[in-house]
Amino acid sequence: MTRREWRNxxxxxxxxxxxxxxxxxxxxxxxxxxxxxxxxxYDVFSKPVWVGLLNYHDMFTDAVFxxxxxxxxxxxxxxxxxxxxxxxxxxxxxxxxxxxxxVFRTIYFLPSLIPVVASAMIWLWILNGKYGLLNxxxxxxxxxxxxxxxxxxWTKPSLILMALWGIGGSMxxxxxxxxxxxxxxxxxxDIDGATPWHKFVHIxxxxxxxxxxxxxxxxxxxxxxxxxxxxxxFGGGGPNRSALFYAVYxxxxxxxxxxxxxxxxxxxVLFVIILFLTWAATKSTRRHIYYxxx
Amino acid sequence: MNAFAYxxxxxxxxxxxxxxxxxxxxxxxxxxxxxxxxxxxxxxxxVDYWEKWTGFEGDAMQAVVDDFNASQDHILVRKLTVxxxxxxxMLATAGGNPPDVAGLWSxxxxxxxxxxxxxxxxxxxxxxGIKPEDYIPVxxxxxxxxxxxxxxxxxxxxxxxxxxxxxxxxxxLDPERPPRSIAELDxxxxxxxxxxxxxxxxxxxxxxxxxxxxxxxxxxFDIIQLGYTPTEPGWWNPMWGYWFGSSLWDGKDRITADSPxxxxxxxxxxxYPLKYGLENMRTFGASFGNFASPQNPFLxxxxxxxxxxxxxxxxxxxxxxGLEWGAAPFPSVxxxxxxxxxxxxxxxxxxPRGARHVKEAFEFIRYVNxxxxxxxxxxxxxxxxxxxxxxxxxxxxxxxxxxxxxxQLAKSPLARTVPRIPIYNELSDxxxxxxxxxxxxxxxxxxxxxxxxxxxxxxxxxxxxRWKMIRKHRIEEWKKL
Numbered sequence: 045m046t047r048r049e050w051r052n053x054x055x056x057x058x059x060x061x062x063x064x065x066x067x068x069x070x071x072x073x074x075x076x077x078x079x080x081x082x083x084x085x086y087d088v089f090s091k092p093v094w095v096g097l098l099n100y101h102d103m104f105t106d107a108v109f110x111x112x113x114x115x116x117x118x119x120x121x122x123x124x125x126x127x128x129x130x131x132x133x134x135x136x137x138x139x140x141x142x143x144x145x146x147v148f149r150t151i152y153f154l155p156s157l158i159p160v161v162a163s164a165m166i167w168l169w170i171l172n173g174k175y176g177l178l179n180x181x182x183x184x185x186x187x188x189x190x191x192x193x194x195x196x197x198w199t200k201p202s203l204i205l206m207a208l209w210g211i212g213g214s215m216x217x218x219x220x221x222x223x224x225x226x227x228x229x230x231x232x233x234d235i236d237g238a239t240p241w242h243k244f245v246h247i248x249x250x251x252x253x254x255x256x257x258x259x260x261x262x263x264x265x266x267x268x269x270x271x272x273x274x275x276x277x278f279g280g281g282g283p284n285r286s287a288l289f290y291a292v293y294x295x296x297x298x299x300x301x302x303x304x305x306x307x308x309x310x311x312x313v314l315f316v317i318i319l320f321l322t323w324a325a326t327k328s329t330r331r332h333i334y335y336x337x338x
Numbered sequence: 339m340n341a342f343a344y345x346x347x348x349x350x351x352x353x354x355x356x357x358x359x360x361x362x363x364x365x366x367x368x369x370x371x372x373x374x375x376x377x378x379x380x381x382x383x384x385v386d387y388w389e390k391w392t393g394f395e396g397d398a399m400q401a402v403v404d405d406f407n408a409s410q411d412h413i414l415v416r417k418l419t420v421x422x423x424x425x426x427x428m429l430a431t432a433g434g435n436p437p438d439v440a441g442l443w444s445x446x447x448x449x450x451x452x453x454x455x456x457x458x459x460x461x462x463x464x465x466x467g468i469k470p471e472d473y474i475p476v477x478x479x480x481x482x483x484x485x486x487x488x489x490x491x492x493x494x495x496x497x498x499x500x501x502x503x504x505x506x507x508x509x510x511l512d513p514e515r516p517p518r519s520i521a522e523l524d525x526x527x528x529x530x531x532x533x534x535x536x537x538x539x540x541x542x543x544x545x546x547x548x549x550x551x552x553x554x555x556x557x558x559f560d561i562i563q564l565g566y567t568p569t570e571p572g573w574w575n576p577m578w579g580y581w582f583g584s585s586l587w588d589g590k591d592r593i594t595a596d597s598p599x600x601x602x603x604x605x606x607x608x609x610y611p612l613k614y615g616l617e618n619m620r621t622f623g624a625s626f627g628n629f630a631s632p633q634n635p636f637l638x639x640x641x642x643x644x645x646x647x648x649x650x651x652x653x654x655x656x657x658x659x660g661l662e663w664g665a666a667p668f669p670s671v672x673x674x675x676x677x678x679x680x681x682x683x684x685x686x687x688x689x690p691r692g693a694r695h696v697k698e699a700f701e702f703i704r705y706v707n708x709x710x711x712x713x714x715x716x717x718x719x720x721x722x723x724x725x726x727x728x729x730x731x732x733x734x735x736x737x738x739x740x741x742x743x744x745x746q747l748a749k750s751p752l753a754r755t756v757p758r759i760p761i762y763n764e765l766s767d768x769x770x771x772x773x774x775x776x777x778x779x780x781x782x783x784x785x786x787x788x789x790x791x792x793x794x795x796x797x798x799x800x801x802x803x804r805w806k807m808i809r810k811h812r813i814e815e816w817k818k819l
Contacts, residue, residue, distance in 0.1 A: 173624035
């Protein structure tokens with residue numbers, strides 16, 4: 045590099061230095077430190093003491109760790125595919141030329157704008173076993189609704205239901221992609237006599253596949269890290285810890301039990317799980333994703 | 339071609355970039371390191387005081403702070419209301435920038451003391467001439483740990499049975515005579531329970547004892563009103579054994595969650611869903627409103643008896659001023675052997691380790707702990723004084739007609755505390771999960787408590803092991819502080 049290039053580089057770095065400093069101090073350092081702490085007995089107050097793999101060993105023998113992991117996987121296994129399919133379905137419906145389309149789009153998008161605490165409080169009442177709206181409507185069709193929040197079998201389905209209510213975000217992304225699909229492809233398919241289903245499967249889905257893939261990856265990450273709603277609604281984990289999710293248990297260890305080392309180790313295990321699932325999702329869908337630019 | 343190439347000297351943009359970088363670094367540096375001023379312009383030392391209370395409780399403390407600030411001219415206490423104060427104080431202390439005084443709960447003391455987050459107060463207490471005899475014994479105990487005093491009390495509490503006199507009268511019970519044993523509590527609770535069932539195709543309302551054996555067995559009824567349930571308010575799951583003569587810890591290195599007395603307590607606990615039907619109780623429980631609301635089941639007349647703290651009077655006064663109620667010691671399984679059992683807890687004032695003005699902070703704490711301010715604070719919060727001597731006017735002016743019941747309980751030798759161990763949070767969480775499993779009939783008391791015992795004992799063993807390694811070092815360190 046010439047002197048001027050060096051100077052320009054320095055100038056550029058100086059300009060973005062607030063970000064670089066922020067990144068180093070508030071992201072890179074904590075991430076690095078958390079690796080170190082995960083091998084330590086660390087309670088925040090005293091100096092961390094190196095304990096090797098003890099935290100990781102404890103995790104594998106901790107029944108509550110496994111329960112929280114299984115709860116999280118259960119939640120992700122249902123909320124993720126259901127969310128992907130339903131938000132796509134809603135997006136396709138809202139992409140038709142119907143009356144008051146923008147009104148419907150707004151209505152479906154609204155839930156994702158509501159602050160998570162507010163929506164959790166509302167759902168606490170909707171799901172109330174005695175006075176809840178949901179059980180009220182179920183009673184109208186002569187179904188006795190369960191006690192959603194107090195019965196350990198229904199806490200996770202409740203949270204999945206709530207997650208499906210908030211699909212507005214991914215729906216909007218689908219909508220944008222749907223509007224990008226060239227009309228002429230549908231027209232030529234019409235001339236060839238394709239049914240709406242064929243058009244959907246052979247034109248729409250391949251052309252929006254990068255967006256489906258994006259929503260899938262974001263969904264994997266989001267559903268495995270779910271925290272706010274279960275934490276607000278079930279605090280310590282709900283009946284028989286049926287709503288104790290991974291991130292909530294991690295938080296309990298860090299801030300209730302002062303086991304920061306254990307919590308850091310849990311965070312890294314979650315990172316590895318997400319990394320693996322993202323890798324697996326990328327690998328298994330690679331052949332089915334169509335990029336117009338390639 | 340680069341437009342900057344022809345300029346000589348530092349380019350304005352370059353200057354700007356350097357300034358930006360400097361500003362970024364300075365911001366970071368200041369945010370982490372530079373402390374705020376600790377003196378007022380007229381030279382008074384500022385003592386930062388973090389406290390959890392809001393509303394009238396916060397006002398009561400603010401009045402005491404104002405009195406203190408007016409009483410002298412070299413210290414200014416600045417009170418800041420902080421939610422989740424234990425966690426925030428922990429992080430502030432770990433970050434090296436704690437307040438001078440913090441209002442914690444007494445159950446925080448063992449863990450915060452062991453982890454070196456608090457300043458031992460022994461030297462200051464000695465100098466100030468404060469003695470253990472000045473306090474109701476249980477509150478002094480709650481402020482001490484490992485032979486050191488870590489805090490002084492601010493507002494104390496004990497818990498007692500609260501009962502609804504009108505519901506007693508309607509059930510044909512003497513409204514002035516609360517139950518005196520667990521067995522009597524259960525019997526009265528049945529009498530006070532009203533259910534709706536269907537007889538000959540018609541819905542009827544009857545009291546629980548008037549149900550036929552068949553109806554009791556089938557549990558085909560809806561609960562309209564309940565005499566008692568140990569799940570309301572649902573805050574005492576770890577402690578039920580206290581009324582059965584047990585404890586959760588042997589005082590040394592054993593957790594005793596699965597002791598025979600604890601198992602007996604949880605058998606009693608489980609007898610409620612077994613008697614009234616789990617589904618019936620769940621449906622009825624779902625109708626309860628928030629604790630601090632007129633829909634609180636005790637305030638709304640849905641549950642006739644509850645175990646509640648001295649603070650309950652404030653909620654009665656606010657949300658159900660017309661309620662006819664009384665307070666008495668919660669009955670134990672054997673009133674001869676275990677009379678006057680209660681759980682005692684208190685709010686405390688501590689000086690976090692690393693506080694900048696320890697001496698001045700203690701001066702404020704000492705002021706709060708003198709009789710006048712202490713009674714002003716606790717009259718304002720409608721609690722009682724943790725000091726052993728109370729002025730006659732305090733009781734005369736106290737709005738809670740049953741305040742003496744709570745004081746009597748606090749002074750009882752059977753005033754118990756939560757286990758004074760650093761892993762109490764874990765023990766408590768595990769006991770709540772166990773209580774839930776037992777109530778939901780998922781596990782027997784033996785199974786559920788055995789799980790608690792195993793999990794918590796293992797953690798406790800490890801904790802004790804580490805503590806034994808550093809104890810001598812820590813005690814030496816505390817003596818020097």
